[in-house]
Amino acid sequence: MSQENVEIVGRVFDAYLSGDFETAFALIDPEVEFDVSIRPEGKVYRGHEGVAEALRTWTGTWEAFRMEVEELIDAGEHVISVERQSGRGRGSGLPLSQTYFSVFTLARGKITRIVWLQSRAEAFEAAGLRE
Amino acid sequence: MSQEHVQVVVGQFESTNARDFDAVMEAYADDVVLELHGRHQTFVGAEGAVGKEAVGKWFGEWFKTFDVDYRFEIDEARDLGDRVLIVATHHARGRISGVPTTQQAGWLYTLRDGKVVRCVAYPDREEALEAAGLSE
Numbered sequence: 293m294s295q296e297n298v299e300i301v302g303r304v305f306d307a308y309l310s311g312d313f314e315t316a317f318a319l320i321d322p323e324v325e326f327d328v329s330i331r332p333e334g335k336v337y338r339g340h341e342g343v344a345e346a347l348r349t350w351t352g353t354w355e356a357f358r359m360e361v362e363e364l365i366d367a368g369e370h371v372i373s374v375e376r377q378s379g380r381g382r383g384s385g386l387p388l389s390q391t392y393f394s395v396f397t398l399a400r401g402k403i404t405r406i407v408w409l410q411s412r413a414e415a416f417e418a419a420g421l422r423e
Numbered sequence: 424m425s426q427e428h429v430q431v432v433v434g435q436f437e438s439t440n441a442r443d444f445d446a447v448m449e450a451y452a453d454d455v456v457l458e459l460h461g462r463h464q465t466f467v468g469a470e471g472a473v474g475k476e477a478v479g480k481w482f483g484e485w486f487k488t489f490d491v492d493y494r495f496e497i498d499e500a501r502d503l504g505d506r507v508l509i510v511a512t513h514h515a516r517g518r519i520s521g522v523p524t525t526q527q528a529g530w531l532y533t534l535r536d537g538k539v540v541r542c543v544a545y546p547d548r549e550e551a552l553e554a555a556g557l558s559e
Contacts, residue, residue, distance in 0.1 A: 299522070302517065302520030302522070303520045303522050306517025306518060306519050306520050306524065307517070307524070308467070309467055309488040309518075310488040310489065310517070310526070311459075311466040311528075311546070312526045315526075351467060356470075357467055357470075358467065358484060364519070
């Protein structure tokens with residue numbers, strides 16, 4: 293089951309990065325929570341529209357935003373992703389590159405919760421893993 | 424002239440399928456603009472691109488989200504004078520999951536002097552038709 297969860301998260305990233313939102317949202321529970329408390333707005337977004345708003349808000353702070361998924365880690369009902377995000381700050385034009393960690397929680401083949409974290413240790417702890 | 428425009432745009436898709444990216448780039452004017460509309464506004468790269476090099480780079484980044492065997496199939500190509508409407512389906516496998524994916528999108532191209540000066544992507548055929556003033 294947990295390898296299946298890794299595949300589901302991989303499909304969601306593939307779909308999001310290629311602009312295929314039907315596929316992405318078909319694998320995300322309509323009641324999903326998207327916790328991006330680490331961001332300046334410090335907020336938990338809810339539902340598909342919340343996820344879309346959170347992504348628009350985030351990518352709107354960048355120019356030439358790019359994301360690469362470096363790793364997907366199986367953690368049973370959770371999947372940890374390691375993402376390299378890069379681009380330029382909107383307004384400043386300064387090049388930015390940062391690694392973020394997301395913990396996805398899945399139930400019945402859908403993503404029910406996503407939490408963004410700043411460190412690998414935090415992500416592992418949130419997913420109940422030890423390095 | 425306008426049928427030639429259709430050939431330029433269709434040829435660009437065919438060159439992409441053949442991985443002849445020099446030919447793809449040759450079809451762009453230096454000041455070409457790429458825009459994304461509709462649900463694509465949430466897409467990584469939603470800001471589009473301005474200029475030949477930036478547009479080429481944008482598509483390069485997009486193609487990198489797929490495994491190497493992606494290809495386009497043109498479902499519809501309409502001559503609209505200085506514009507060309509394309510409805511195309513891309514077939515690919517996700518770079519991360521390896522899972523096959525198929526997605527149809529609409530494209531509205533504007534040409535000047537035989538080169539593409541504007542390329543607008545729509546998430547589906549209906550939005551592209553509406554933008555072209557051809558709602559069914």
